[in-house]
Amino acid sequence: MEKFTTLTGIAAPMPLINIDTDMIIPKLFLKTIKRSGLGANLFDEMRFNQDGTEKPDFILNKEPYRKAQIIIAGDNFGCGSSREHAPWAIADFGIRCIISTSFADIFHNNCFKNGILPIRLPKEDVDKLMDDASRGANATITIDLENQEIKGPDGGCIKFDVDPFRKHCLLEGLDDVGLTLQKEDKIQSFEDQYAQSMPWMARS
Amino acid sequence: MGNPRTLFDKIWDNHLIETQDDGTSLIFIDRHMVHEVTSPQAFEGLRMSGRKVRHPELTLAVADHNVPTSDRSNGIVITNEESRIQVEALEKNVAEFGVPYFAMDDLRQGVVHIVGPEQGFTLPGATIVCGDSHTATHGAFGSLAFGIGTSEVEHVLATQTLLQKKSKNMEVRVEGALPDGVTAKDLVLAIIGKIGTAGGTGSVIEFTGQAIMDLSMEGRMTVCNMAIEGGARAGLIAVDDKTIDYVRGRPMAPKGAAFEAAEKYWRTLTSDEGAVYDTTIIIKADELVPFVTWGTSPEDALPITAKVPSPSDARDAGKAGAIERALAYMGLEAGTPLNEIEVTRVFIGSCTNGRIEDLRAAAAVAKGRKVAEGMNAMVVPGSGLVKEIAEEEGLDKIFTEAGFDWREAGCSMCLAMNDDRLAPGERCASTSNRNFEGRQGRDSRTHLVSPAMAAAAAITGKLTDVRELLKEGN
Ligand code: SF4
Numbered sequence: 001m002e003k004f005t006t007l008t009g010i011a012a013p014m015p016l017i018n019i020d021t022d023m024i025i026p027k028l029f030l031k032t033i034k035r036s037g038l039g040a041n042l043f044d045e046m047r048f049n050q051d052g053t054e055k056p057d058f059i060l061n062k063e064p065y066r067k068a069q070i071i072i073a074g075d076n077f078g079c080g081s082s083r084e085h086a087p088w089a090i091a092d093f094g095i096r097c098i099i100s101t102s103f104a105d106i107f108h109n110n111c112f113k114n115g116i117l118p119i120r121l122p123k124e125d126v127d128k129l130m131d132d133a134s135r136g137a138n139a140t141i142t143i144d145l146e147n148q149e150i151k152g153p154d155g156g157c158i159k160f161d162v163d164p165f166r167k168h169c170l171l172e173g174l175d176d177v178g179l180t181l182q183k184e185d186k187i188q189s190f191e192d193q194y195a196q197s198m199p200w201m202a203r204s
Numbered sequence: 205m206g207n208p209r210t211l212f213d214k215i216w217d218n219h220l221i222e223t224q225d226d227g228t229s230l231i232f233i234d235r236h237m238v239h240e241v242t243s244p245q246a247f248e249g250l251r252m253s254g255r256k257v258r259h260p261e262l263t264l265a266v267a268d269h270n271v272p273t274s275d276r277s278n279g280i281v282i283t284n285e286e287s288r289i290q291v292e293a294l295e296k297n298v299a300e301f302g303v304p305y306f307a308m309d310d311l312r313q314g315v316v317h318i319v320g321p322e323q324g325f326t327l328p329g330a331t332i333v334c335g336d337s338h339t340a341t342h343g344a345f346g347s348l349a350f351g352i353g354t355s356e357v358e359h360v361l362a363t364q365t366l367l368q369k370k371s372k373n374m375e376v377r378v379e380g381a382l383p384d385g386v387t388a389k390d391l392v393l394a395i396i397g398k399i400g401t402a403g404g405t406g407s408v409i410e411f412t413g414q415a416i417m418d419l420s421m422e423g424r425m426t427v428c429n430m431a432i433e434g435g436a437r438a439g440l441i442a443v444d445d446k447t448i449d450y451v452r453g454r455p456m457a458p459k460g461a462a463f464e465a466a467e468k469y470w471r472t473l474t475s476d477e478g479a480v481y482d483t484t485i486i487i488k489a490d491e492l493v494p495f496v497t498w499g500t501s502p503e504d505a506l507p508i509t510a511k512v513p514s515p516s517d518a519r520d521a522g523k524a525g526a527i528e529r530a531l532a533y534m535g536l537e538a539g540t541p542l543n544e545i546e547v548t549r550v551f552i553g554s555c556t557n558g559r560i561e562d563l564r565a566a567a568a569v570a571k572g573r574k575v576a577e578g579m580n581a582m583v584v585p586g587s588g589l590v591k592e593i594a595e596e597e598g599l600d601k602i603f604t605e606a607g608f609d610w611r612e613a614g615c616s617m618c619l620a621m622n623d624d625r626l627a628p629g630e631r632c633a634s635t636s637n638r639n640f641e642g643r644q645g646r647d648s649r650t651h652l653v654s655p656a657m658a659a660a661a662a663i664t665g666k667l668t669d670v671r672e673l674l675k676e677g678n
Contacts, residue, residue: 001253031286032244033244033245033248033289033290033293034244034245034248035245035248035249036248036252084354084355088245113355175253176355176359176367177249177253177255177358177359177362177363178253180230180359180362180363180365180367181255181362181363183221183222183230186221186222186230187221187230187232187363187364187365190221190232191232191364194232198218198329198466198469199462199465200327200458200462200463200465200466201234201327201330202261203261203262203456204261
């Protein structure tokens, strides 16, 4: 997993509440054999017409938000089906951080597994950032995970909370697999002991 | 030697690498089976992070969900593009990561949960996982076997371990003996009918009692296969002579002195006298008759002698609503005797009932008879090897002479991911494990039954108490 330390980028304002995983990635795209490539269909129905042309009003179709790396969203982001395709699509598009007043549980967990930082903030902070974000390219936002700070374009600073263990994983770029691999010694000594006690379980 | 332990406790303890403060444990995985539907993103994850498969030799891959079951003598062509891409992705992945693979044209190809036991890849006392809920099947061998998600598939590929919290111990004790004409499938449908689809949630179910130990290994696999339909994490049955005899001589099982050492250990794989279960359910085998499902959940199981229920029979409003919806979906009227429900399709196969003994049971009913007018009855062996044995025994002849369609191995109409599916509104007696809405095709209607009951339905054109045909003789 890619490390998350400091991120400076354009933030797209999406003041909608209850953005669900069906909106994020419609079920049509679940038959894929990949977790990459889904960014092309992120927010597919909101972003494109039936004939595949862009809907000019959608935020990610406008400059400079085509290159957004952060989303500022309304309440309850990521509700609906548990599909891991939703964070896959978001990350593939290039978005690494989502800021909202609240997130659906499973989606929130799935974000951390895929190198995305979801930040919960009080409503007035989200409103402020939403406002900043709507100022476009003049309004890049910096997320400093180590110090748990968000720096706005006018120098303002907002503190945020994050679970220490999750923070550690993002800073180090550790997914569950990476974490388990850190226990290599324990796994290896288990395997050595096991090869002695249950030799028939091995296969050559 | 400490407190008495259940079989599940023993296997768990034996694979525990470490437990964190919050109870999350890292356990070692002995065997990992892989199929084409749930593995592509897992392999892709490995590739993106530059990781390897830690123990390819403890992994076994086979394509089953998407493979066609039509005649293979002129090669195998998957016409649906997405299905074909999934199988091709698996072939590319196993080659790149060095994972053993049975190709589609290999005699050993088949449904992953039939292949594992058949090859001796499945062993008593092992932890066995697969990105597939019916991995519970392998619990018949006294192994801890359960389904996992795609992120977990990647975790096992990379580390040969899994993060888990320990489940509860549940016992389903089946006392007495099953009457003639009543099979493992009827028994497990009766169990799910009794405990409900959430009855085993959070638990590993150990099936115990005389009726269970009387079952063949095939029958035990049928019971454990459907533990998941009862909501359980896994199903489990103690090791005995039948288990050991089944494993002995299988291609991937230990040989010679290694087998003898293993056998000594395997024989300890029973729950200790006095071991405590969190819950125990008791079923009386003697009272059972053949079971069928009438609705759209495996818990909608009733004796074939019963009638379609009415919403007014329901224990609460939620269930009443579910009955009403199921009746409408299934096109049934409350009060109809189950043995008057007409079917035009029959499916014999799947990881629940696609083993040789299942085909024998169906053939015994089909022998010398003819399928009903307008009936389309398919027999899909669980693996190429099952098919070969069946043909050596002449079962294929019995089926084809009776008007059944004899096919190649795969998941087939269990979930209709290949071309085998029901048309909207078609009604099928099926030996598979799920009767959910749309499971066998859009708007399909599924009645779950045993292989013998499925053959009986094919002959009479309606759900039928097979004991009547057995009485008549062939
Ligand atoms: S036979 Fe059916 S239940 Fe079994 S693995 Fe295949 S699709 Fe799943």
